[in-house]
Amino acid sequence: MDNERKARSTQMASPPFVGRILQVDLTTGEIAVLPTFPYASSYLGGRGLAARLAWDLIPPGIGAFDAANPLMFMPGALVGTPAPSSGRVTISGLSPQAYPHEWYTRANLGGHWGAELKFAGYDGLVIVGRSSQPVYLWIEDEHIELRDARHLWGLGLIETQQRLSQELGNEARVAAIGPAGENRVRFAIVATGTESAAGQGGFGAVMGSKNLKAVAVRGHRGVPVANPVEMLRRSRQVVQRIFGRYGRSSLAGEEQLPNGQRLPPCTYQCPRACGNFYQRVPGAVNRERSYSGHLFCCAPIFGSGHFTGVKLGFEAGFEIAQLCNDLGLNHWEFIFGLIPWLRRCQARGELLKIDGDTLDFGDAHVWVDFVTNIALRKGWGDVFAEGGPRAATALSVGQDLIGELYPAWGQASHWDGHGSFSSPHFPYWLVTALQWAMDTRDPMGGGHGYTTNIFGLLREVKPHDQAALGKLRAVGEHLYGSGASVDPLSGYEAKAEPAVFHHDRGALKDSLGICDNIFPLLTDPSEDDFLVHLNGIEGQDLEYYLFQPASSLEMSKEAFYRLGTRVFTAERLLAIRNWGRSRATDETIVPYLEHPEASTSPYLGERITLDPQRFRDLIGQYYALRGWDIQTGRPSAASLHALDMDEFLSALSSCLIGTS
Numbered sequence: 303m304d305n306e307r308k309a310r311s312t313q314m315a316s317p318p319f320v321g322r323i324l325q326v327d328l329t330t331g332e333i334a335v336l337p338t339f340p341y342a343s344s345y346l347g348g349r350g351l352a353a354r355l356a357w358d359l360i361p362p363g364i365g366a367f368d369a370a371n372p373l374m375f376m377p378g379a380l381v382g383t384p385a386p387s388s389g390r391v392t393i394s395g396l397s398p399q400a401y402p403h404e405w406y407t408r409a410n411l412g413g414h415w416g417a418e419l420k421f422a423g424y425d426g427l428v429i430v431g432r433s434s435q436p437v438y439l440w441i442e443d444e445h446i447e448l449r450d451a452r453h454l455w456g457l458g459l460i461e462t463q464q465r466l467s468q469e470l471g472n473e474a475r476v477a478a479i480g481p482a483g484e485n486r487v488r489f490a491i492v493a494t495g496t497e498s499a500a501g502q503g504g505f506g507a508v509m510g511s512k513n514l515k516a517v518a519v520r521g522h523r524g525v526p527v528a529n530p531v532e533m534l535r536r537s538r539q540v541v542q543r544i545f546g547r548y549g550r551s552s553l554a555g556e557e558q559l560p561n562g563q564r565l566p567p568c569t570y571q572c573p574r575a576c577g578n579f580y581q582r583v584p585g586a587v588n589r590e591r592s593y594s595g596h597l598f599c600c601a602p603i604f605g606s607g608h609f610t611g612v613k614l615g616f617e618a619g620f621e622i623a624q625l626c627n628d629l630g631l632n633h634w635e636f637i638f639g640l641i642p643w644l645r646r647c648q649a650r651g652e653l654l655k656i657d658g659d660t661l662d663f664g665d666a667h668v669w670v671d672f673v674t675n676i677a678l679r680k681g682w683g684d685v686f687a688e689g690g691p692r693a694a695t696a697l698s699v700g701q702d703l704i705g706e707l708y709p710a711w712g713q714a715s716h717w718d719g720h721g722s723f724s725s726p727h728f729p730y731w732l733v734t735a736l737q738w739a740m741d742t743r744d745p746m747g748g749g750h751g752y753t754t755n756i757f758g759l760l761r762e763v764k765p766h767d768q769a770a771l772g773k774l775r776a777v778g779e780h781l782y783g784s785g786a787s788v789d790p791l792s793g794y795e796a797k798a799e800p801a802v803f804h805h806d807r808g809a810l811k812d813s814l815g816i817c818d819n820i821f822p823l824l825t826d827p828s829e830d831d832f833l834v835h836l837n838g839i840e841g842q843d844l845e846y847y848l849f850q851p852a853s854s855l856e857m858s859k860e861a862f863y864r865l866g867t868r869v870f871t872a873e874r875l876l877a878i879r880n881w882g883r884s885r886a887t888d889e890t891i892v893p894y895l896e897h898p899e900a901s902t903s904p905y906l907g908e909r910i911t912l913d914p915q916r917f918r919d920l921i922g923q924y925y926a927l928r929g930w931d932i933q934t935g936r937p938s939a940a941s942l943h944a945l946d947m948d949e950f951l952s953a954l955s956s957c958l959i960g961t962s
Contacts, residue, residue, distance in 0.1 A: 317526040318383055318852040319347065323355075324424045324446065326439060328512050329369060329431030333446050338425045343855055344946065347425055348378035349392040349408055349812035350869040355428065356394065356406050357872060357950075362880040366396040366404040366504070367486065367511040369432040375477070375517065376426040377416035378815015381570070382525030384537040385848045386544060387817035389570025391416035391500075398488040399504035400742065401691045401712030403881045406873070407742040409505055410812060411477065412569030413498035418475040421521025433513040438478075440470065441519040451515040456481060458628035459493050460595075466518050478516035479506040480630025482677040486510050487687040488712075489635040493627065497577070497596035498568055501632040502713055502744055504689075532851035540823075540844055541573045543836045547826050551575035568598055572817060577601070586618035587670045593624040603637050610641045610663065618666035625670060629677035634744075636673070638721070639690040639714030643707050647700040656682040690714065709735075709894045713744040717753050719899050726757050727901040728910035729792050735895055735917070736801035736924055739888045742877060747811070747818050751804040755824040756788045762827045763790070765905045777832050781824060781842065790905035794916045798923035809873075810866030814845060821845060868945045871928075871937055875950050878936055885935040888921060 316339060323336040338351070345354045352374045359372040373395045380388040394408035419427060422443050429439070436451040454462050459480040466476050475494060482490035483506030490506030493499040500506075509515070527533045551574055567575050577598030585591040597620065603609055605619020614622070626633055641663060647653040653661065659682070662668050675683030685693050691712055694704040707721045708714050715721025718738060719731025726734065733752050737745040746753075759777070763770040775785030782788070782803055784796035807822050823841045826834045834841025846859050877883035895912040902909050922932045929941030942950055 316342070317528040317854045318379055319425050320420060320423050320523075320525065322424050323351075323426040323428060324441070325428040325430070326446070326448070327431040328429060328433040328437065328448070328514060331448060336428070342379070342425075343857075344865070345869060345872070346379040346810075346813040346865055347381070348376045348390065348815050349394070349809055350865065350872075351426055351813070352376045352392050352394040352408065353869050353872040353876070355426075357876055359428070359430075360396065360406055360876065360880065364396065366398040366400075366508060368396075369512070370430065371396045371508060371511075373429045373505065373508050373512065373514075374426065375411075375416075375419070375429075377420055378811075378813055380848065380852060381815040382417045382420035383527055383852050384534050384571065385814075385816065385852065386537060386541045387567075387569060387572040387574075387820050388815050389414060389417055389572065390812070390815040390817065391419075392812050392815075393492055393500045393503070393505050395505065395508055397503040397505070397712075397743070398486065398507045399502065399689055399712050401689070405742060405881050406876055407503055407711070408812070409492070409500035409503040409743075410747060410818070411492060411494065411498060411500040412572075413475070413477075413494040414570045415475045415477045415494045415498075415517075415519065416815065417525075417570045418519045418521050420525045421523050422519050423521065423523055427517065429512065429514065429517075432511065436513050436515050438466070438516040438518060439514065441517070442474075443520075443522055451513075454515045455484060459630050460496065460628050462516055463494075466516060470518055470520065474518045474520045476516050476518045479509045479514075480628055480677065482630040482687075483507055483510035484515075485677065485679045485687065487631065487677060487679065488689045488692070489632040490630050491632050493630065495596075496579070496594070496624075497598050497601065497627050499627070499632070501634055504632075506630050527852045528854045529851040533848075536848055536851055539836060540848060543834065543844075544573055544820060544823065546828075547823060547834065548574060548820075566596075568596070569817065572820075574817075574820065576819060580620065583617060583620045585621050586615070587621060587666050593621055595620075595624045595627060597623060599633070600637050601633050604633070604669075609637055611645055612641075612663045614664075614666050614669070618669070622666065622669050622673065626673055629673060631673055631677055634714060634716075635689060638716065639707055640686060640693075642721075643690050643694070643700060643703055646703045646706070652699050653697070705894055706897050709738045710891045711741070711743050716744045716746045717749055718895075719901060720895060720897055721900070725901055726753055727903040728899055728906065729790070729794070729797065729903075730757055731899065732794060732797040732917070732920065733801050733804075735891065736798060736920060737805060739891045739921060740801070740805065740874075740924065742873065745805070745808070747808050749804060749808070750818050751807050751811075751822050751824070752800050754819065755822070756800075759788075759825055759827055759832055760790065762832070765790075773832050777825060780833065790903065793910075794913070794920055798920055798927055801924055802927045805870050806863070806866035808866070809869040810845060810863065813865065813869055814849065816845070816848075864945065867928075868947060871942070871945060871947065872950075874937065875947075875954060879954060883935070885921065885925075885933065888935055889918065892917065 319338045325334045341354045376392045391411040397407045436455040437448045438451040440447045462478045463476045477494045486507040488504045491499040581594045582592045601623040604622045605616045607613035676687045694701045737749045778785045778788035782799040786792040786796035
C-alpha cells in the first residue's frame with residue numbers, strides 16, 4: 303500500500319475532479335490508481351470517462367463473462383456538488399444482455415452511492431479479474447479491502463445492504479447484486495437502496511461472474527468546486543426553475559397515505575420525486591409478509607397491467623415489483639419484453655405450459671414463481687434468464703413475435719411508437735427510431751430529451767390552432783434549425799437533426815451525472831415562446847451554466863457541448879474496431895419499424911407506417927451531419943480531427959474513410 307499512497311499523493315485535485323480512478327484486480331488482489339486528468343478535459347467523467355478507458359481496456363475478442371471484461375463505475379463530473387440531480391453513475395463494460403453481440407454499452411445508477419465514492423476521493427472505479435470465491439469490496443477513503451462475502455452469497459439485495467450496514471455502519475453506501483446476478487441472469491441489475499437500479503445491460507450478471515457481491519463505500523471528504531459561492535447560487539436558481547417547469551412534488555390525496563406513502567427523490571441532490579415509497583404493503587401471494595419500497599419508472603405497471611395486459615391490482619403488483627428488486631431483476635425486461643412476448647405466443651396456442659407448469663399470468667402466484675425461477679435459473683427459468691431474444695431462439699418458438707417487441711441490441715421497446723409503447727406517434731417516432739438505430743442499447747437516456755421536451759408541448763397545440771403550431775415550429779427552428787423537426791404535420795424532413803442533438807446531449811448528461819428526465823431543460827408550455835429561460839440564460843445552456851463555477855477548466859460553451867459529440871463518437875469507434883459496426887448494423891432495426899405503428903396521430907388522423915427507403919435516407923442524413931461516411935457509417939478522418947480525436951486514427955486507419 304505504500305506505493306499506492308505515494309501514487310495518490312501526487313494526484314492533485316482539479317475541481318470538480320478529485321484526480322484519481324481506483325482500479326481493483328479481483329484475481330490478484332492488486333490495487334492501483336489511475337490519474338483522471340489525462341482524460342477529464344476531453345471526456346469529463348461518468349460515461350465519457352468510461353468510454354475513453356474502454357478503448358484502452360477492452361480488446362477485441364472477449365465476452366461479457368470473461369475475467370478481462372472491465373466493469374466500470376463512473377460518477378459524473380458534477381456528482382457530489384450542489385448541482386441539482388447530480389448523483390448519477392454510469393456503469394459500463396461488455397453487456398451480457400446485448401444481442402447479437404455482447405458489446406460495450408452502459409447503464410445508469412442513482413441513489414447516493416456515486417457521491418460517496420467521490421467523497422472517498424475517487425472519480426471512478428474499474429474492476430477487472432475474477433475472485434476465486436465470493437467477495438465484496440470495501441472502500442473507506444484510503445482504506446481499500448476485498449472481504450469475504452460467502453455469508454452474503456444467496457441473499458437478496460435488501461438483506462445484503464442491511465447486513466453490510468450492520469458490519470460497516472449505517473453511513474456506508476452499498477451497490478450490490480441479488481441472486482439473479484450471482485446466477486448470471488442476462489438482465490440482472492446492480493442496485494443501491496430499495497430501487498435505484500442500473501437496469502439495462504445486465505451488469506449485475508457481470509458482477510456475479512466476477513464473484514463480486516457488493517461494493518460498499520464511505521467517504522469523509524468533499525468534492526472540490528472552483529467557485530463554491532457561485533456554484534451554490536446557480537444551483538439554487540436552477541432548482542427554482544425546475545420547480546417552475548415541473549412543479550413541486552406532492553401527494554395526490556389522503557387516500558394514498560395508509561401505506562405510508564412518501565416522495566423521496568431517487569438520486570442525490572435531486573429536487574424532484576419521480577416515484578413513490580410505500581411502507582408495510584400486505585403481500586397478495588405471501589400473505590404472512592408485508593413489503594416496503596419504491597415504485598419508480600415502469601414498476602407501477604406490474605399492478606396496472608397497462609402493457610402486460612394483465613391487471614393484478616396494487617398489492618400484487620407491488621409485491622412482484624419488490625420481489626424483482628430483491629432478486630435483482632430488471633423490471634423492464636418483464637413488462638415490455640418477456641411477458642408481452644409470452645402472452646402473444648399464448649394467444650396463438652404456444653407456451654401455455656412449460657414442464658407441466660401453467661403460465662397463467664393472470665395469477666399473481668404464477669408471477670412469483672416465474673420471477674423466482676428465473677433469478678435462480680431453476681428448471682425452465684434457466685431459458686428465460688437468457689432474455690427474450692435468446693429464449694425465443696433456444697425454444698424455437700415465437701421468434702417472429704420477438705421482432706415486434708425488441709427493436710435492437712437485445713432490449714425491449716421504449717418510446718419508439720411501436721412494440722409495447724403507443725407513443726410517440728408519427729412523425730416523432732422517427733427521431734427515437736434513429737436513436738435506436740445508432741446506439742448500443744435502449745437509447746432513451748438521451749431520447750427522453752426530445753420526447754419530454756417536444757412531445758410534452760403538444761397538449762398546448764391543438765390540431766387547428768395555427769398560432770400554437772407556429773410557436774411550436776419556432777421552437778424547432780431555434781433548437782434544431784428547422785420548424786419541421788417538431789412539426790406534427792411534417793414527415794421525414796429534419797428528423798436527423800434532433801436525433802444527433804439529443805444523442806450528444808444524452809452523452810453529455812451521463813458524463814456530468816445529472817438526471818435524464820430533467821435535463822436538457824429546453825421547453826416550458828407556460829412560457830409565451832415555449833422555451834425555458836433563466837435570468838437571460840437559455841434552457842439549452844443550463845448544463846454549461848452549472849459546470850462553469852464547478853470547474854477550473856477553461857472551456858468555451860461551444861467546446862463544452864462538443865464533449866457530448868466526442869463521447870458518442872468514442873463509443874462508435876470502439877464498436878467499429880471490436881465488432882465491425884457498420885451501416886448494415888444500424889439498419890437491423892428496419893424490420894422492427896416495419897410493424898404497424900401502434901398509435902394514430904391526432905394531427906394527421908391516420909396511422910403512418912414506415913417507408914423503409916425514406917428511413918434509410920434519414921440514416922444517411924444522420925451520418926452526414928456527423929461527418930461520417932454515408933456508405934459505411936464510419937467517422938471520417940476529418941470529423942475526428944475536428945473533435946481533437948486524432949489519437950484514434952492510427953488504430954483505425956484500416957477501416958476509417960479518408961485516412962492515408
